[in-house]
Amino acid sequence: MASSTRTRNAPARKTAARSSDSSLGLWLAVAALWLILDQFTKVLIVQNYQLGDSTFVTNFFNVVRVHNYGAAFSFLANAGGWQRWFFMGIGVAAATFIIWMLRTHPHQKLFSFAMASLLGGAIGNVIDRVWHGYVVDFLDFHWNFLSPLFHQGHFPAFNIADTAITIGAICLILDEILRVRKAR
Template identity: 60%
Template sequence: MPPRSSSSSSGLTAWLLIAAVIVLADQFTKILIVGSFQLGESHPVTSFFNLVRAHNFGAAFSFLHGASGWQRWFFLGLGLAAAAFIVWMLRRHGHQKLFAWALTLILGGALGNVIDRAIHGYVVDFIQVHAGGWYFPAFNVADSAITIGAILLILDELRRVRRT
C-alpha cells in the first residue's frame, strides 16, 4: 500500500507509481507477445487457457471493432480524458484506500491501452480463457487491471452504502 503522508501530493505520487507499474507490466507482456506470436497464433497453456495474439481495434469485447478507423482516436481521447479525471479524483480522495486502489488499477489499465492505440492503432490482447467450446474474448493485463478496479469500485460503494 502507498505510504501514509500528510501531503496529498506525495500520496498522489505513490498511487501514480503503482499505476506506472501496471502500465509497465502491461506493455512488457504485450511486447513479449508481439515479438513471439503472429497475429491469430494461439498456444494452449492449460485445458482452459491459451496465449493468443489478437488485435482489438474497438473497445471492450471488440465493441466498434469494425468501425472505419475513427474509433482509434475516440477511444484514445476517451482514455486520456478518463486518466485526467482519475488523477484529479486520486488527488482529492487518495486517502480512501479501497477507492484509491480501484482508481489506480483503472488508471494503469486505461493508460496501458491508450499507449497501444497511440502506437499501433489497436490494443494487443493475448489472454484467452475457454471452456466447453465457449471462448471468452481475448484480453490483456490492462483489461484485467480495469476489471479488478471496477470490482473494487463496486465493493467500495457497497461498503459506503452499508455505512449510511
C-alpha cells in the same frame, strides 16, 4: 490574533498537503506498476507471436495474439477507423479525471486503489492505440459451458490492462457498497 491563528494553521496545512502528495505518489506508483506489467507482457507477445498464433497452456487457457480495433468485446471494431481516435480520447479524458479524483481522495484506500488500477489500464490501452492503432490482446480463457455465449466457449481475449480495469471496477463497486453500509 488572526495572524497568529494563520501562522499556527500554516504548518498543519503544509503537512496535510505533503501527506496528500505522498498518497498521490503511492497511487500513481500503483498505476505505473499496472502499466509496466501491461506493456512488458504486450512487448513479449508482439516480439514472439504473429497475429493469430496460439500456444496451448492448459485445457482452459491459451496464450494468443489478437488485435482489437474496438473496445471491450471488440465493440465498434469494424467502425472504419474513427473509433481509434474516439477510444484514445476517452482514455485520455478518463486518465485526466482519475488523476483529479486521486488528488482529491488520496486517503480513501480502496477507492484510490480502484482509481489507480483504472488509470494504469486505461493508459496501457491508449498506448497500444497510439503505437499500433489497435490493442494487443493475448489471454484466451475457454470453457465448454461458455459455448452458448461465445464461439467454441472462448471468452474474448484480453490483456493485463483489461485485467486492471476490471479489478478497478470491482473495487469501485465494493467501495461503494462499503460506503453505503457505513452510512447506515
